[in-house]
Amino acid sequence: MSGMLLRLACTATVAAQAVLVPAPAAAAPEPQRSVSQLLTALQQLYRQTERATETYNATAEQLERQRAEVSRLDGELARARLALQDSRTDVGRLARQQYQSTDGLGPYVRLLLSPDPQHALDEGHVIGELARERVRTVTRLTATERQRDALARAARKALDTQLVLADRQRKQRDGVQAELAGVERLLATLTPAQLAAVAALEQQGVTTAQQRLTTAGALPANRPASPAGARAVRYALDQLGKPYAWGTEGPGSYDCSGLTAQAWGHAGTPIPRTAREQWQHLTRIPFSELRPGDLVVYFPDATHVAMYVGNGEVVQAPRPGANVEVxxxxxxxxxxAVRPDQAPATDAR
Structure with missing residues (x-):
């Protein structure tokens, strides 16, 4: 299976309209498809797989953040419970002190009957301060109880959200696997000659598209990378030959955005995990300004990304069955295109 996928490694469309060999007589009869029709079907399946992968990756990122939030709230809740225990201890201590020191006379009566008015006044000041301490202690106890209750509600809600995300991730994982199964079923019907014809058609399409960019002057002039960009490119090129695997970001395998995110992370500039987030949140630049390390984003829904390395080439983790390649x-x-190490422009008004 993987051998057939590798023979279809990444490079896009156009060319001959060859009719494929009919299915064996034992199989259910179906219309013959041309090479271009077959290539279109394969490309659609690969795109569906990549869209499903990107959705899975986005949910995985949300789930990771949610787990961190649950952990943070659990820590705060544990501290609030300890503070509540301390406050209750203080209230208990004050209650015992009040019980042990009571003599049946209130402080005002003791003041009137005291043979030493100054001493009584001093004692009254102490009694007043003790009363204020009791008020502060009870207030602190009440506030801590409220904080504990609020944190407990937040922790329960955060955990419920985590469980919802985990369930969504499982369903999305099943979706990716179903899309991959569709690719495998189609590839399994092809002979080596058909695979070669599809690969040749795809390669011709890429060559034609690249020539159009060159003729139109759309490919950028060679310019040096930034220091961080150079580090990102070195990291990405060091991954050449490692397999594409959906939902992974190294070190043994990568999907498209996993490679670019890891490369820039190792360069000291963390960027979002998915191709769509990289397109949405990083600084967009015109093609004429591309330099090595910049990211090239593909398809109208931003579901694929690669890293520009200069000379009109990118390094990328192309698709299932292929390896990281230039x-x-x-x-x-x-x-x-977007640039990870450039701050977004701000409105100067």
Whole structure:
């Protein structure tokens, strides 16, 4: 299975309209499909798989953040319970002191009957301070109880959200696996000759698209990378030959955005995990300004991403069954480019 996928490694569309060999007589009869039709079907399946993978990755990121929030709230709740225990201890101590020191006379009566008015006044000041301490202690106890109750509610809600995300992630994982199964079923019907014809058609499409960019002057002039960009490129190129695997970000395998996120993370500039988030949150730049380390985002829904390395080429984790490789920039339909190590422009008004 993987051998067939590898023979279809990443590089896009166009060319001959060859009719495929009919299915064996034992199989249910179905219309013959041309190479271009078959390539279109495969590309659609790969795109569906990548969309499902990106959705899974986004949920995995949410789940990781939610787990951190649950852990934070659990820690705060534990501290609030300890504080509540301390406050209750203080209230108990004051209650015992009041019980032990009572003599049946209130402080005002003791003041009137005292043979030493100054001493009585001093004692009254102490008694007043003790009363204020009791008020502060009870107030603190009440506030701590409220904080504990609020944290307990927040922790329960956060845990419920975590469980919902975990269930959603499981369903999305099943969705990715179903899309991959569709790719495998289609590839399993092809002969080596058909696979070669599809690969040749795909390669011709990439070459044509790259030539159009060159002819139109859309490919950028060679320019140096930033120091962080150079580190990111070195990391990405060091991963050449490692397999694509959906939902992974190294070190043994990568999906497309896992590779770019890890490369820039190792360069000291953390970026969002998914291709869509990288497109949404990083600084967009015109193609004429591309430099090594910048990210090229593909497809209208921003479901694939690669890293520009110069000379009209990108390094990428292309798709299931392929390995991390250097490819022409026009391997897929280009949406735009973003720069991770440049702050977004602000309104100067």
């Amino acid at each position: 490819s022409p920039l026009a391997s897929y339909p280009v949406l735009g």
